[in-house]
Amino acid sequence: MSSPLSDMEIKTLVGTLRAALPKGQEAFPLHEPEFRGREWEYVKSCLDDGWVSSVGAFVDRFEQDLADKCGVKHAIATVNGTAALHAALMAIGVVANDEVFVPALTFVATANAVAHAGAVAHFVDCDTQRLGVDVPKLAEYLEEIAIRDGEGPHGPIYRNRNTGRVLRAVMPMHVFGVPMDIQPLVDLATQYGMVIVEDAAEALGSTYRRQPVGSFGAASALSFNGNKIITTGGGGAVLTNSEELAKRVRHLCTTAKRAHPWLYEHDCIGYNYRMPNINAALGCAQLEQLDTRIKLKKKLAGVYEKALEGFPGVQVLRAPDDSSSNHWLNAIVLRPGTSSEQRDQVLLALNEAGLSCRPVWNLMHTLPMFADNPRMDLSCAEGMAMRIINMPSSSYLAEVAHDA
Known part of the structure; x- marks a missing residue:
């Protein structure tokens, strides 16, 4: 020692x-936080036009700019990173009593989002070089605890032999912006029928093998809290390449309200998670920098x-x-x-x-x-x-x- x-x-x-x-x-x-671009101009335009709430041109623009920057097809802006993680978990089908593998070394929002979904966070170890999930160690652990329990619509189903719970997903985290070794984790998750939701809250702009992080999982989450590399004051986003998942996330984040000119029809439990236009205006200016x-x-x-x-x-x-x-x-x-x-x-x-x-x-x-x-x-x-x-x-x- x-x-x-x-x-x-x-x-x-x-x-x-x-x-x-x-x-x-x-x-x-x-x-x-640093404001050295067009923040005043964009935010003032929201105030001048009166579009300050959860719809507006800056929301659409921010989402498209994020999708382009992160190499994905869809981005859905949310009120914060925790909401983004929660919405992503719900959209991929995490249900009560599922187990989701979560790093022990992460910010509490990662584990909280799993609890918000009614699931159970199952904590895994990190490596010393990247501080991300130790994939070889997790592979050995899964050989010990995972038992196959048939086939699901998206592949094999495995349970934890000790708890009986379905091993539904893995939520890796890119600590301090350092990308974890994620491709081996993608391969391991596929082997065990688990879905990956990347916690990329700290890693906007980071790349792994020349590919933006946040583009490897079925979905991922970003954070734009005041201390992040860019900020919207408070905010987050869900990223995905799946049109179906994007529609599901957007629906869940908009109180699950069905489109109608005047009726308030909601078809499931939803959440008021959409980012306001005034925050997205700040984000557009920040993203330019x-x-x-x-x-x-x-x-x-x-x-x-x-x-x-x-x-x-x-x-x-x-x-x-x-x-x-x-x-x-x-x-x-x-x-x-x-x-x-x-x-x-x-x-x-x-x-x-x-x-x-x-x-x-x-x-x-x-x-x-x-x-x-x-x-x-x-x-x-x-x-x-x-x-x-x-x-x-x-x-x-x-x-x-x-x-x-």
């Missing part, structure tokens, strides 16, 4: 990272990497050569064997120096509402959670950052 960073090493680390960031700025938030923003964030990641060259026991998380990250949040990874107390010492020193850094989220199985959920061995996720620290990652920092 490696030794933790000493007090002197922590001091040197803080000084090194602080020196790499712009001079004259006292505090560095983790990730700030995405490519430039990714270039700046990539430059900032390079600044961090250069600053930490040769620093013992600390490395910058980076995407493998087959992938391209949007660098939503830069992360440093401390030495193996680091404890939460040792990590928190580093966090305290960084925050006292004005760098608003944070650890990764509490692992899902450690939260009280998910403590009894089924899970595989999570030793890698548990170890990585002690080692990860997110760094200030706003794209404007790259414009004035200093090479260490």
Whole structure:
């Protein structure tokens, strides 16, 4: 087991990272929204025209622009990323008491969406390189717990031999914008008759084998919260290549209201999940800046990497050569064997120096509402959670950052 960073090493680390960031700025938030395009113009047009609610030209435009950017046929804008995940799960046919494989190392929205659908999140481990689902380990686990129970309309049906529940879907997450190794997961899910819904909330603009993430599953979800790479204030989107799924998602997100000039006819339980036009206007302006923003964030990641060259026991998380990250949040990874107390010492020193850094989220199985959920061995996720620290990652920092 490696030794933790000493007090002197922590001091040197803080000084090194602080020196790499712009001079004259006292505090560095983790990730700030940036409005440097046509946001005022587009939002004002909504106010001038009176189209501020859930219909309007900017909703249609934002959805088409997203679909084009993400390499899919359909995008449905929603009120937030959690709503997008929930709607996608409902649309693919997840029902009460199904099991959905979810990373233990993810934001709580991933697991919450499964619970909202009445299903059960089954937690799986991550790898150390990408922080995504450890596919080989999951394959071994499925050999142990999955039993075949006939054929369904879309392939074989498997159940969990320990719980009897149908293994319905897998919801991988692209952590901090780093694409997981998703093609092997697609192959594994197909083998077991499971549907993939990608949680691409953090990964708009990231690619895997030159293909945009969010285009590999039956459906996927994006988030445009205020801290994301682009923002609509609050918002999300469902992506899919299936016209049938797109129609189903759109229907569910619009209170399941059937089209009629004046009657209020609803044919199933629906949700008021559609994104308002005024938010979509903000999104259109933000999306126009995405490519430039990714270039700046990539430059900032390079600044961090250069600053930490040769620093013992600390490395910058980076995407493998087959992938391209949007660098939503830069992360440093401390030495193996680091404890939460040792990590928190580093966090305290960084925050006292004005760098608003944070650890990764509490692992899902450690939260009280998910403590009894089924899970595989999570030793890698548990170890990585002690080692990860997110760094200030706003794209404007790259414009004035200093090479260490």
